[in-house]
Amino acid sequence: MTQIQPQHAHLLRALHERGLILPCAWDAVSARALQQAGSPAIGTSSAAVAFALGFPDGQVAPRDTLLAALERTLNAVTVPVTADLEGGYADTPQGVADTVRAALSLGAAGLNLEDASGQPDRPLLPADEQVDRLRAARAAADALGVPACLNARTDTYLSGYGDTDADRLDETVRRGRAYLRAGADSVFVPGLTDPPTLRTLRDRLGGPLAVMYAPGGPDAHILLRAGASRVSTGPSLFLAALGHAATLSAQFRERGTLDTPGALPFGTVQGWFSRSPA
Structure with missing residues (x-):
């Protein structure tokens, strides 16, 4: 069973200092596959987890259902896991703290908390509200003795905030x-993939910056060299796997055969769950 893992939090911090390429899982078996592929740490994608459970993205799935899925993921691996907790699945800082406490008690080493409001007329929470939520999250982690990596996500770029690129950058700096200051270890800016803008933002923030890889955009190594401390996949791996399964299904229906190069042997996957993670 999982338990509080301060040593995993320390390791996750060290990986960020070197520059972390972070693949994101959506369930226990995908997490184990990523570990077996050599990933020193794993993230979860809230969108991919929600989709895998049959819910839309955006804090729709019940909190307890998501925490149960996180527990199964944590039980499947021995590397640090940083959990995408969206907005904390709560309306108040205390509620966010409760969610953070639950995730860290299950064994998570880090977490994402975002400032997206889920409301089309006001896509971002007021910055002062998000600051209160982040302070509560940090206090909850400190009370457990877990130096969790708190990745504060801002959706200024995903939401298309502002009228100009300069407005968007200025607001990202202000929020970041x-x-x-509220206790986040890094600022996560999904939707930002332009290396020159990334460099400028990193310099103006004066702190670590995380970004999300976009298929067809600059590769992860370029983004790290531009100043990111972490580049994650978000739901891209899940969507690719889903697309591949759909393609194979169509081929099977039409041709009656499955071309599955790279498929893992049944016995290998069976073995992962027949003994302790390694």
């Missing part, structure tokens, strides 16, 4: 600085 406030989130770092």
Whole structure:
């Protein structure tokens, strides 16, 4: 069974300092596959987890259902896992703290908390509200004695905030600085993949910056060299696996055969869950 893992939190921090390429899982078996492929740490993608459970993205799935899925994921691996907790599945800082406490008690080493509001007329929470939520999250982690990597996500780029690129950058800097002061270890800006803008933002933030890889965009190594401390996949691996399964299904229906190069042997996957993770 999983348990509080402060040593995993320390390891996750060290990996960020070197520059972390972070694949994101959506369930126990995908997490184990990523570990077996050599990943020193794994993230979860909230969108991919929700889809795998039959829910849309955006804090729709019940909190307890998501935490149960996280527990199964944590039980499947021995490397650090950082959990995408969306907005904390709560309306108040105390509720966010409760979610953070639950995730860390299950064994998570890090977590994402985002400032997306889920409301089309106001896509971002007010920055001061998000600051209160981040402070509560950090206090909850400190009370457990877990130096969890708190990745404060801002959706300024995904939401298309502002009228100009300069407006968007300025607001990202304003929010990012406030989130770092509130106890975040890094600022996560999905939707930002332009290396020059990334460099500028990193310099103006004065703190670690995480981004999400976009298929067809600059590769992860370029993004790390531009100043990111972490590049994650988000739901891309899940969507690719889903697309591949759909393609194979269509081929099977039409041709009656399955071309599955790279497929893992049944016995290998069976073995992962027939003994302790290794």
